[in-house]
Structure formats: C-alpha cells, structure tokens
Amino acid sequence: MPPAPLPIEILPDWARLNGVEFLNVELHHIDGKGFGLVATQRLSLSADHEGAIDDAPLAKVPRDLALSGAAVDEYAKVDHNFRQLLDAMGHQSSRVRILLYLLAHLASSKQDRAGGQGAVPTPWTEYAKFLPREILVPTLWSESERDLLQGTSLEAAVNAKISSLHSELDELRTKSSELPFWNALFWEQDTVTLEDWALVDAWYRSRCLDLPTVGESMVPIIDMANHSSEPDAYYDEDTEGDVEILLRPGFTVASGNEVTISYGEFKSAAEMLFTYGFIDRNASTDEMKLWLDSLPDDPLTQAKLHIFEQFPTVRLSRTEGTVRWDCPYVHLMVLNEEDGLEFRVLQDTDGGRQLKVFWQGEDATDQAANFETLIQDHPLCPLFRLRAVIVLAGQLTARLGRIRNTPTSEQPEGAQLREACIQAAGALKDIEVSLLEATLAALKEQETHLLADDAVKAYLGPTEDPQNEQDSTEATNEEDDFS
C-alpha cells in the first residue's frame, strides 16, 4: 500500500521553501474534486480599481520544479543509482522515465519509515507525499468496480491498459532486480506493487501538462488546478520558463471562488474518466470509439487486418443533434473476392515477401484505409455500403445489449463498490447508450435509403432481405456475409 498523503495544511510551507509564489490563490478542499485553487481576492482582467488585478499570474512555480523527461535525465546525473536504473531500462519514453522517478521517490518514502537507503531527495520527494492516493481512474478501480464498465467503450481500453501496466512492471522487475540497490529498495521487501505502478501512472496521466517549451511535464501546485468546461484560467510559461496560472482575458472570479483550467476541450466522457477519473457532464464533446469485431466466417480477416495496419475501430459522434460514424475498416471488411478484392503475396527486390491488396485488379495496398472512396465508382457501391451499415448496426446493437444487461449498482457478494465508481460508470453508460441509440436510428435510415436504391434492388431481387442474402439461392450469385 502506498503511504497515506501528508496533510495538505503543510503544503504552503513546502511551497514557500521551494520558491512557489501563491499570489492570488490558495489551496482549499473542493467538494467532489479533492483539492483545488481558490481566489484570495476578487480577480478580474479589467482594471476597475476594486481589488482588481491586471494580467499578473495567480501563482508562479520555478521552472526547476517542473518534472519532465529532460528533468529526470538531469536528476540521473546526481543520483548514480537512478542513472543505473535508467540505463538498465534502456531507451524509454518521457512517460516511463517520469514514472520511474516518481516510483523511486514513492518507494523511498516507504523505505524512510524502515530506515533504509532511498533515492537522492529532491523537492519532489516531499511533494509526492501530498499527492492523492485515491484517484478514480478505472485502472485503480477494483475488479468488481471495473465490471460496471462492461459494454462501454472503456471496457477493452481499461483491460488493455492494465495488461500493459503488468508488462511494464514485469520488465522493471526483471531489469532492476539485477541491480543490488534497486533490488533492495523495490523487491526484497515487496515495497513496490502493481498498485504503486498504477498509482504513479495515474498521477502522471491526471496531472501532466503540455508546456510550450518543455513539453509534457508535471508541475507542483499548478497541478492542483481543477478542470471546468468553462475555465476562467490557464497555465503558461513566462519568459524565464517559470510556470504560471493566469486569469483568462475578460474573466472575473469572486473572492473565495474556485479558479479552474481546461484539461482539453475535445475529450469524450470515456477519455475524461480514463485519464482523470471523472466525467464532465457539461462537456460539449459527444463521441465514443469502439473496437470493431471481425466477421466470424471471413477467411480474409487476417489479411484485411494486416493490410489495414490500424486498429479496426468505429468512432461515433454527435454535433448539434446530428450523428456521424467514421469507420474506415468496415468498408474493407465487407468486401469479398467475388466483389473484386484480392490478396497476393509478392516477392520484393531484396527477397522479402509482402502482402498486397488489389481492388478491381489495381494495387490498393497504400489505400487500405480508404476503401470508402475506392468503392465509390463501382456499380454495386450502394450494396457495399448497405453491407457496411448492416454490419455496423449489428455490432452496435450487440454493444447496446451488453451495456443494458450490465448491472449498474448491485453490490456483488463480498465486494464493496465505491459510490463514486457507480456514479461514474452510470454516467458513462447514459452518455454512450444515448449516442448508440441515436447512431442506430441513423443507420436504420441509411439502410432504408440504400434498400430503395435500384442497384441494390436489382441485385437482391424483389423479395430478398439483405440479412438473408447469404442464404439466398435464387436472387443472388454472391456469398456476402452480413452477420
């Protein structure tokens, strides 16, 4: 278990000691959000001489406190044990380097209590002790709580993320247990667990900022600003590289009110829950992304997926009441050899073998994600589109059924579900059910429209139902799969 956080009341002392300036805000507990920044006086950009301020920062943090990949590399120059750990891990992304740094400091703070040797201390050693241990990102939910997400777009994403956290930790264990210092600190007394690795990952994801010059960084105190879809503040670097919170032009915040920033205007409910552990009901972005299952009997599935090169997903979105679906893969997925789709393995000049896809005899390998356009000029294009619409509708209907059949709040025996998780999963389901229903209605309309198309009618025959096209022996000469 990670140690309990330090009381937030002593954080201003840490801040003073480390050169952080709280100019017009202070830290407060905010209901349902943990801690946040609150105005200590009326703030306004318009100078009205009533305690107003100009565009001076509300808080300012020295650039040396920003934790970026480059800052971790600098730290490794003073902590030779940490240098060894980075070297053993090989070339890693900024994210992994920052996670290793946080983990080293988290493990050291446990070790402190046991009196052993830890990482060379920095201001972050103490600051990490103030960070929340309970973050409502689903990677930190219990298994029973994660079951609440069944059917939603987060089900697969969270499972994949948890497997990847497992693999990362396994890799860390293998590589660091050969280093005596880290073996003693991390593993000999089980100081580090998957829960710790998931926690530092959650800190990183939920608190990381994108700074103009330094890039992805965690900045103490600035990371105490909460999100709003109508933010009154923003963060930036000043000319010295120090990081500031600034009031947005034209905004006013009453004394005692919270100062908020935006975590990103265009994030879906699922993305907000995944990254930050809450859903902003006022967000304008109404969209979701789902994995498309392959057709069970399609012998070309492996070849299609290989040539497509991307994940086969469908993105649903709604803007001002109009729904839209984007699914480049489905247009390739519903084509068969009889339609003019062909896969060939060709030998290249250096003896290697390459899979290529041909459409109507033309090499279409570079356009595998563009079959929606490639089929446009084919006389049976409406039929291909109809197949795509039917396949998609089938998958979305199954998805809707799964969401509806998942219990939303029942407490499974022996498991205690946290109310916040029940609420968050319920909110996500409401949002996704509504979008799925609206998309299915739109697909139904498209289906009706396509069924009335002359080319489709001629192809299917007078009484044929496209769902049964595969069974038909009279009206069709093809073996299309609409399952």
Ligand SMILES: C[S@@+](CC[C@H](N)C(=O)[O-])C[C@H]1O[C@@H](n2cnc3c(N)ncnc32)[C@H](O)[C@@H]1O
């Ligand atoms: C960058 S931190 C902000 C400081 C955080 N409240 C704390 O106590 O450390 C981001 C986290 O704050 C919380 N948070 C931020 N904005 C929120 C909001 N509008 N509603 C609910 N929780 C919010 C979430 O837990 C999120 O993961």
